[in-house]
Amino acid sequence: MPILSAKGVAHLYNKGTPSQSKAIYDINIDIEEGELVGIIGHTGSGKSTLVQHFNGILKPECGQIIVDGTDIWSSKKATREARFKVGLCFQYPEYQLFEETVYKDISFGPKNMGLSEEEIDKRVQLAAEYVGLPKSLLDKSPFDLSGGEKRRAAIAGVIAMQPKVLILDEPTAGLDPRGRDKILEMIKSYREKTGSTVLLVSHSMEDVAKIATKVLVMNNARVEMYGTVDEIYSRSEELREIGLNVPQVSKIFEILKKSGLNIGSAYTVEKAAERILSLGGASV
Amino acid sequence: MIKDITIGQYFNGNSVLHRLDARMKIVLTVAFIVSIFFCKNFWSLGLMVLFTIQTVIISRVPLKMVLKSIKPIAIIVVFTSLLNIFYISGGTTLVDGRYIDITTNGIFTALFMATRIVCLVVISSMLTYTTTPTMLTDAIEKLLSPLKIFKIPVSTLAMMMTLALRFIPTLIDEIDRITNAQKARGANLDDGNFIQRIKALVPIIVPLFVSSLRRAIELADAMDCRCYGGPGRTRMKQMKLRFRDFAALAIMVAFIAGIIVLNYYFGAVLIK
Structure with missing residues (x-):
């Protein structure tokens, strides 16, 4: 049974006004437990709108969102439970920090779940560890942290609820390359340690290639493709048509393949290096 | 949703009223509001109602929107009318109760008051329906500029108003996001x-304040970078009085003259 599925989901913008338009429509997907799904698409393709349906922030015009076997809009209780089962971390999450200390801010989610003090403490410590926040920062005011630290503290606030599905909307936006790699590395290890399902919204094909197991491509308010990284990235022609560029290394590998070199395919620099090395090893 | 709140109530259109100079519109609105209280008999009151209806027709603002602007004051109108009916004495007594009397004077005063309040609100909402908030603040700045003699920073005040209006939609988006x-x-x-419920607002208000302050600092820096505050600031849109503005002024003068004549000719309706 998929952990998360959408059946015929559609959402309208400015409903009932002359500027009414489809934000997303005809969404049918099943996401299996334990996957790390990269959701990519153009700006305005409906990525953020789609993920905001998964934890019941937005209510679909029609269709169903099923989390862990329950329709999240079947009852008020189900909607509230969906908020905790599916942890959604918005774009630029550092702007949601509000408490006096980082510790208190991370514990906001677990507190809302009605957990015991001990449990909350355990979860806060664990979440801080996952995102790599040193213990010394927990007693500081969140407004004294650096940009990257704030971002990680905010993500910890969502992780502390220990959701079955963690959704991150553009977690690397506005960060420098090193900050970006740190966050991606963190997401990867979080999934490996906890085994939870992760959805990563991004418009960077490179980022998604680095850590995702599956890729969901959004285009013009619909799901264009859904499959494994290899399946999707090999359809580079189609991707280009909808304005998405495959990573540069894949382009180089395509050219190499065309010129008759039997080298396979690679979507990340690391993978490419591996392939090239193995090629060299074979010839020696 | 919070987005449904309409801030400012400009109705996009291209009627004569929309094209009138905002300064003239403000002056004429004030003149009309003053003249409302001149009406002493049904003839002048009728002229005022006719004038109001005519203005609404010319503006081409849908009647539904005009009625929407009256809705919030309906209770006040009903309440003042009732008070007037029960407490004003004089004229012919219609009902002679033990505690309250209902007199012709009471009923007439109630009628006058209700009509006046409704016309006042309709005409002032015509001003905001046909003028964008920016045009309004520009006009207010121009009209208040004589106050500069008294060292009152009129253009700074106007800039503050413009900025406040400009950031309302931004803040609403921000609230939604947080x-x-x-x-x-x-x-x-x-x-x-x-x-x-009040406590539950803390997680929203704190981030909102933080980001508003950040935004304000950024805006101040951006304005500094473009040398805001230098002397002799010019405007992209120069306000210019045209023929239609003077025509509107003439109509308003004729209207006020009409009210005075009708008052004088037919006398007051209330009996002392």
């Missing part, structure tokens, strides 16, 4: 008693 982020962490904003 609310959603906290909801995603299980914040419960819809349930609980009064105190609990």
Whole structure:
């Protein structure tokens, strides 16, 4: 049974006004437990709108969102439970920090779940560890942290609820390359340690290639493709048509393949290096 | 949703009223509001109602929107009318109760008051329906500029008003975003008693303040970079009085003259 599925989901913008338009429509997907799904698409393709349906922030015009076997809009209780089962971390999450200390801010989610003090403490410590926040920062005011630290503290606030599905909307936006790699590395290890399902919204094909197991491509308010990284990235022609560029290394590998070199395919620099090395090893 | 609140109530259109100079519109609105209280008999009151209806027709603002602007004051109108009916004495007594009398004077005063309030609100909403908030602040700045003699920083005040209006939609977006982020962490904003609800607002208000301050500092820097505050600031849109503005002024003068004549000719309706 998929952990998360959408059946015929559609959402309208400015409903009932002359500027009414489809934000997303005809969404049918099943996401299996334990996957790390990269959701990519153009700006305005409906990525953020789609993920905001998964934890019941937005209510679909029609269709169903099923989390862990329950329709999240079947009852008020189900909607509230969906908020905790599916942890959604918005774009630029550092702007949601509000408490006096980082510790208190991370514990906001677990507190809302009605957990015991001990449990909350355990979860806060664990979440801080996952995102790599040193213990010394927990007693500081969140407004004294650096940009990257704030971002990680905010993500910890969502992780502390220990959701079955963690959704991150553009977690690397506005960060420098090193900050970006740190966050991606963190997401990867979080999934490996906890085994939870992760959805990563991004418009960077490179980022998604680095850590995702599956890729969901959004285009013009619909799901264009859904499959494994290899399946999707090999359809580079189609991707280009909808304005998405495959990573540069894949382009180089395509050219190499065309010129008759039997080298396979690679979507990340690391993978490419591996392939090239193995090629060299074979010839020696 | 919070987005449904309409701020400012400009109705996009291209009627003569929309094209009138905003300064003239403000002056004429004030003149009309003063003249409302001149009406002493049904003839001048009738002229005023006719004038109001005519203005609404010319503006081509849908009647539904005009009625929407009256809705909030309906209670005040009903309440003052009732008070007037029961407490004003004089004229012919219609009902002679033990505690309250209903007199012709009472009924007439109630009628006059109700009509005046409704016309006042309709005409002033015509001003905001046909003028964008920026045009309004520009006009206010121009009209108040003589106050500069008294060292009152009129253009700074006008800039503050413009900025406040400009940032309302931005703040509404921000509130929406923060609310959603906290909801995603299980914040419960819809349930609980009064105190609990107020407390639930803290996670929204604190980030909102933080980001507003940040935005304000950034804006101030950006304005500094473009040398805001230098002397002799010019405007992109120069306000110019045209023929139609003077025509509107003439109509208003004729209207006020009409009211005075009708008052004089037919006398007051209230009997002392």
